[in-house]
Amino acid sequence: MVAITLPDGSVRSYDGPVTGMDVARSIGAGLAKAALAVRVNGALWDLTRTLDADSEIAIITAKDADGVELLRHDAAHVMAEAVKELYPDTQVTIGPAIENGFYYDFARETPFSTDDLAEIEARMREIVARDEAIIREVWPRDTAIKFFESLGEAYKAEIIRDLPEDQTITLYRQGTFIDLCRGPHLPSTGKLGTAFKLMKVAGAYWRGNSDNAMLHRIYGTAWASQKDLEAHLTMLEEAEKRDHRRIGREMDLFHQQEEAIGSVFWHTKGWTLYRTVTDYMRRRLEAGDYQEVKTPQLVDFSLWEASGHADKFAENMFTIRTQDDRHLAVKPMNCPCHVQIFRQGIKSYRDLPLRMAEFGSCHRYEPSGALHGIMRVRAFTQDDAHIFCTEDQITSETISFCHLLKTVYTDFGFTDVRVKFSDRPAKRAGTDETWDKAEAALMEAAKAAHLEVELNPGEGAFYGPKLEFVLKDAIGRDWQCGTLQVDFVLPERLDAAYVAEDGAKKRPVMLHRAVLGSFERFLGILIENFAGRFPLWLAPVQAVVAPIVSDANDYAVEVAAALKAAGLRVETDLRNEKINAKVREHSVAKVPLLLVVGRREAENRTVALRRLGSDKQEVLALDEAQAKLGHEAVPPDLV
RNA sequence: GCCGGUGUAGCUCAGGGGUAGAGCAACUGAUUCGUAAUCAGUAGGUCCGCGGUUCGAAUCCGCGCACCGGCACCA
Numbered sequence: 001m002v003a004i005t006l007p008d009g010s011v012r013s014y015d016g017p018v019t020g021m022d023v024a025r026s027i028g029a030g031l032a033k034a035a036l037a038v039r040v041n042g043a044l045w046d047l048t049r050t051l052d053a054d055s056e057i058a059i060i061t062a063k064d065a066d067g068v069e070l071l072r073h074d075a076a077h078v079m080a081e082a083v084k085e086l087y088p089d090t091q092v093t094i095g096p097a098i099e100n101g102f103y104y105d106f107a108r109e110t111p112f113s114t115d116d117l118a119e120i121e122a123r124m125r126e127i128v129a130r131d132e133a134i135i136r137e138v139w140p141r142d143t144a145i146k147f148f149e150s151l152g153e154a155y156k157a158e159i160i161r162d163l164p165e166d167q168t169i170t171l172y173r174q175g176t177f178i179d180l181c182r183g184p185h186l187p188s189t190g191k192l193g194t195a196f197k198l199m200k201v202a203g204a205y206w207r208g209n210s211d212n213a214m215l216h217r218i219y220g221t222a223w224a225s226q227k228d229l230e231a232h233l234t235m236l237e238e239a240e241k242r243d244h245r246r247i248g249r250e251m252d253l254f255h256q257q258e259e260a261i262g263s264v265f266w267h268t269k270g271w272t273l274y275r276t277v278t279d280y281m282r283r284r285l286e287a288g289d290y291q292e293v294k295t296p297q298l299v300d301f302s303l304w305e306a307s308g309h310a311d312k313f314a315e316n317m318f319t320i321r322t323q324d325d326r327h328l329a330v331k332p333m334n335c336p337c338h339v340q341i342f343r344q345g346i347k348s349y350r351d352l353p354l355r356m357a358e359f360g361s362c363h364r365y366e367p368s369g370a371l372h373g374i375m376r377v378r379a380f381t382q383d384d385a386h387i388f389c390t391e392d393q394i395t396s397e398t399i400s401f402c403h404l405l406k407t408v409y410t411d412f413g414f415t416d417v418r419v420k421f422s423d424r425p426a427k428r429a430g431t432d433e434t435w436d437k438a439e440a441a442l443m444e445a446a447k448a449a450h451l452e453v454e455l456n457p458g459e460g461a462f463y464g465p466k467l468e469f470v471l472k473d474a475i476g477r478d479w480q481c482g483t484l485q486v487d488f489v490l491p492e493r494l495d496a497a498y499v500a501e502d503g504a505k506k507r508p509v510m511l512h513r514a515v516l517g518s519f520e521r522f523l524g525i526l527i528e529n530f531a532g533r534f535p536l537w538l539a540p541v542q543a544v545v546a547p548i549v550s551d552a553n554d555y556a557v558e559v560a561a562a563l564k565a566a567g568l569r570v571e572t573d574l575r576n577e578k579i580n581a582k583v584r585e586h587s588v589a590k591v592p593l594l595l596v597v598g599r600r601e602a603e604n605r606t607v608a609l610r611r612l613g614s615d616k617q618e619v620l621a622l623d624e625a626q627a628k629l630g631h632e633a634v635p636p637d638l639v
Numbered sequence: 640g641c642c643g644g645u646g647u648a649g650c651u652c653a654g655g656g657g658u659a660g661a662g663c664a665a666c667u668g669a670u671u672c673g674u675a676a677u678c679a680g681u682a683g684g685u686c687c688g689c690g691g692u693u694c695g696a697a698u699c700c701g702c703g704c705a706c707c708g709g710c711a712c713c714a
Binding site: 201461 | 640641642643644649650670671672673674675676677687704705706707708709710711712713714
């Protein structure tokens with residue numbers, strides 16, 4: 001007898017061993033048809049695996065997140081089968097499910113072209129129609145290695161060799177295709193359905209290491225239903241429409257050109273946005289008792305050697321040999337310079353915590369392939385600060401930083417924030433004892449700040465562990481912006497010290513922190529998050545006054561002056577165009593407020609206000625509009 | 640940096656060994672109009688750059704550059 005407990009708590013008994021499929025069938029034909037896999041005591045299993053002990057199980061269908069993930073994983077296998085049928089000389093490597101879809105990496109001489117995708121996808125649909133049973137097989141390790149080698153599948157053989165000795169080796173067979181896989185899988189290829197699409201080809205290094213061979217990756221997307229697939233494709237189109245490079249051009253915010261690769265030419269409207277953000281941050285920093293500084297662009301290379309940055313990042317620094325044979329670097333970051341300011345004069349424990357902020361203009365020679373609009377550039381400005389403090393102050397400083405961060409993100413409209421904890425990387429400065437101390441201190445501070453952190457092993461900075469703050473935008477994409485890093489190493493290397501209560505010389509701890517990251521990138525994120533439709537306080541042009549007839553021009557100019565006096569960024573549109581055209585153009589230009597004035601308004605000293613995104617009008621007295629809109633346009637920290 | 644793709648007017652794009660094309664935008668003129676495109680006309684090009692093939696190259700070939708999508712990188 002086997003007793004099976006279902007998620008609702010009910011228990012079913014079966015004579016002898018049963019499979020997940022047997023249980024699903026005994027519950028109902030509909031469920032049996034929809035079943036993709038089964039969760040057994042918390043682990044996902046194939047439906048065909050035998051349950052020979054009492055278990056708690058749940059039948060997984062495409063309605064479960066796990067079910068969709070299995071679907072995507074199967075899509076990868078079906079794609080591999082299709083590729084092997086069409087191009088038998090191709091080796092298969094790995095092919096996991098990922099967010100929204102799947103990919104598979106193939107090794108072959110000739111890369112796939114986008115034109116091949118249609119053919120591969122058509123073959124995948126045939127394989128789904130064949131409804132091949134997917135069968136799990138357990139193989140002895142050595143036999144499996146020999147088998148894959150005999151097929152010429154060197155990568156698969158290598159994967160098995162690297163698996164732990166005690167790992168069960170499972171292969172999955174569908175039709176004539178057989179693949180090494182941990183599983184589980186759907187019962188047959190037909191269960192995959194038709195809601196998938198191959199998206200793009202790309203290069204990818206074997207095992208993610210750039211020293212290894214480049215494989216050819218095909219990305220696809222797969223969903224539980226055609227409707228979900230279409231919704232996803234629509235979302236991608238929407239994402240493309242909010243591309244910051246496109247909106248930057250359309251709204252005349254900035255441009256980039258060949259003569260200054262990886263740099264931004266900010267146009268007046270973009271720079272207005274930029275200044276609005278920096279002005280806001282400056283006020284927040286002042287309120288948080290930071291002191292602002294400015295440090296040199298060109299710094300002798302020896303300082304970067306002393307800090308340890310040269311060891312790791314020399315190739316990514318712009319350097320200069322001067323006429324008098326000095327070796328300078330354009331600063332790639334601000335921390336060593338801040339330590340130089342800290343070192344001026346004698347610092348006492350009474351000076352701590354000392355919060356030193358800089359809108360630090362930095363240059364890094366980023367690899368050409370990394371550049372991306374204004375999001376990843378070679379010239380950028382960080383909202384950087386270093387907090388020099390004692391070990392005892394790490395917790396309280398972390399708490400107040402988290403407060404600042406939350407306030408700022410909320411003001412910019414981001415409320416969904418995740419936190420990652422990145423600990424020691426393989427290549428690092430400082431002793432293990434120092435790292436133990438730094439990691440423990442940061443973790444404790446994170447707990448005290450009531451943060452729920454996800455572990456991100458091995459991803460810390462070379463000088464210390466870090467918290468990374470990831471925010472979610474309006475269409476669900478993640479952006480890593482804020483960071484807080486604990487550093488016991490740099491103060492030592494650059495000889496920063498303060499005099500403690502007992503008169504002894506001590507090392508401060510440095511907390512490296514940024515809220516936005518870089519202004520360039522953050523503005524890119526803002527542009528994409530709002531799709532250019534900025535909240536009033538951020539909009540480069542907040543209001544346009546548009547007369548209907550030229551008789552109202554003088555009054556329009558007067559209205560604009562009144563709004564300007566109330567602190568708004570306002571333009572007039574006196575062109576000899578119909579009001580329809582003006583409404584359309586300023587709506588397309590994403591101007592939040594449109595004030596239309598005709599003869600009626602000029603006579604009554606009113607304005608007809610139309611807000612972006614609405615086709616309704618509100619007629620207000622000019623005085624009233626001035627007060628009301630002036631109030632609405634105030635940045636959130638000044639309300 | 641690596642793999643693949645793209646590069647034609649300000650923008651979106653068509654064309655393709657024989658005088659460079661459209662729509663929108665721009666400019667000029669007319670129109671004074673009540674909430675998402677008024678009409679007419681004019682002008683606009685190193686077809687990414689450099690070399691090669693050819694009587695002739697924007698088109699074919701080679702090299703380079705930039706950008707786009709990934710990978711790797713991200714102090």
